[in-house]
Amino acid sequence: MSSTVSERDDVLSRLPIRDDLRGKVPYGAPQLDVAVRLNTNENSYDVPDEVIAAVVEAVRREAKHLNRYPDREFTGLREDLAAYLGHDLTADQLWAGNGSNEVLQHVLQAFGGPGRTALGFTPSYSMHPIISTGIGTAWVDGLRGTDADVFDLGLDLTVEQIEKHRPDVTFLCSPNNPTGTALDLDVVRAAYEATDGVLVVDEAYAEFARPGTPSALTLLPGRERLIVTRTMSKAFALAGGRLGYLAADPAVTDALRLVRLPYHLSSVTQAVARAALWHADVLLATVEAIKEQRDRIVTDVAALGLPPAPSDANFVLFGGLPDAEATWRSLLSRGVLVRDVGIPNHLRVTAGTEAETTKFLDALADSLLD
Structure with missing residues (x-):
C-alpha cells in the first residue's frame, strides 16, 4: 500500500521514535540521471x-x-x-x-x-x-x-x-x-x-x-x-x-x-x-589523472574569479558565488551535477575525467553569464 509523503510524515509523528531524532533529516546526496555527476566524490573511472x-x-x-x-x-x-x-x-x-x-x-x-x-x-x-x-x-x-x-x-x-x-x-x-x-x-x-x-x-x-x-x-x-x-x-x-x-x-x-x-x-x-x-597498482593508476584534473579545476576556477580552497582530495571547494544555489541549478540545467554543501557562496565539485572536467568548467563559465 503506497502513501503520500505527508501521510508518512503524519504517521512518523505518532511513532514512538526517540525524541532526539524528531525533526532530523537523513543523509542524502542527490542521485540524478545527468551526463556529468561530480557531487559525491566518486572515482569517475570504471573498474578496469x-x-x-x-x-x-x-x-x-x-x-x-x-x-x-x-x-x-x-x-x-x-x-x-x-x-x-x-x-x-x-x-x-x-x-x-x-x-x-x-x-x-x-x-x-x-x-x-x-x-x-x-x-x-x-x-x-x-x-x-x-x-x-x-x-x-x-x-x-x-x-x-x-x-x-x-x-x-x-x-x-x-x-x-x-x-x-x-x-x-x-x-x-x-x-x-x-x-x-x-x-x-x-x-x-x-x-x-x-x-x-x-x-x-x-x-x-x-x-x-x-x-x-x-x-x-x-x-x-x-x-x-x-x-x-x-x-x-x-x-x-x-x-x-x-x-x-x-x-x-x-x-x-x-x-x-x-x-x-x-x-x-x-x-x-x-x-x-x-x-x-x-590489483591495487591497476586501480590506483587513475589517481594521478584525477589529481591533474583537480589541480586544473583549482587553476581554472581561480581564473574565473572564484577562489578555491587548496585541495589534497579528489574534489575542490570554491567560493565567490553571489548565489550558490542558483549556480548549482544553472549547472544542473547544463547536465552537470555538483554539490551544494551548505556553505554560503560555495560549491564543491569532484575531479572527474578530463572530458567531465571540461564540461564542468565550460558549464560554470556559461553559468556565470546568466
Whole structure:
C-alpha cells in the first residue's frame, strides 16, 4: 500500500521514535540521471577489465560456500590491508566494515553513546554528527577557523576546544571534506595530547594528497587512543563495494569486536575487497589523472574569479558565488551535477575525467553569464 509523503510524515509523528531524532533529516546526496555527476566524490573511472575478471573469479570461488557463514575475523582481508598500508602495521591493528561509515559507527558504539560527547570541526564530513546522534552521542560543532576560503584548522584553536568540551571522541579529517585541506601532523599530535578520549583521523582521501602531505598512520606507534580511518570507495573506485577500514592499536580492534554484529562482512564483500587489493597498482593508476584534473579545476576556477580552497582530495571547494544555489541549478540545467554543501557562496565539485572536467568548467563559465 503506497502513501503520500505527508501521510508518512503524519504517521512518523505518532511513532514512538526517540525524541532526539524528531525533526532530523537523513543523509542524502542527490542521485540524478545527468551526463556529468561530480557531487559525491566518486572515482569517475570504471573498474578496469583486468580487475573485473579478478573480482568475478574471487566471487565465483566463494559462491559454492555461501551456505556457510563468512570468516568472522576477516583475517585474510586484514592481512592484505596491513600489507597495503605498510608502516609496519600488522593484521591485528586493522579493522574493516561495510564502508567507512560502519567503521565509524563501530568506533562510536564502543567509545561514545549516551552520556558521552563527540567533537568535530565544522565544516567537515556530514556523517560524523549523523552517526554520533544515531548512537545517542552528544555532538559538539567545533570551530574550524576564520578564513572563509581556506578553513584551516589551527593547533591552538583545536586544543582550546578539546580542553573546553572534553570529548570522548574527537574527529579530525585530513584531507578534510568538504574543504579538501590537509592537516599538519603537529595538530594531530597536539589534539591527541589534549584529550583523554579517542582521536579519529579520517583519511578517506589520503591517496589523492599532494606530495609531501603526511599521514597520521606514522603517529600510531605509542598512541593507543589514535584511530586512522580509510576507505576503498574513492581511490580504489570501489564505492559500490562498500569497504572501509581503520588502523589502530590492537586493543582498539578488540573493543570494536564488542559492538560489531556477528559476521558483519559477507564472504562476497571480503572476496571483492581482497581482489581489489591484489590489483591495487591497476586501480590506483587513475589517481594521478584525477589529481591533474583537480589541480586544473583549482587553476581554472581561480581564473574565473572564484577562489578555491587548496585541495589534497579528489574534489575542490570554491567560493565567490553571489548565489550558490542558483549556480548549482544553472549547472544542473547544463547536465552537470555538483554539490551544494551548505556553505554560503560555495560549491564543491569532484575531479572527474578530463572530458567531465571540461564540461564542468565550460558549464560554470556559461553559468556565470546568466
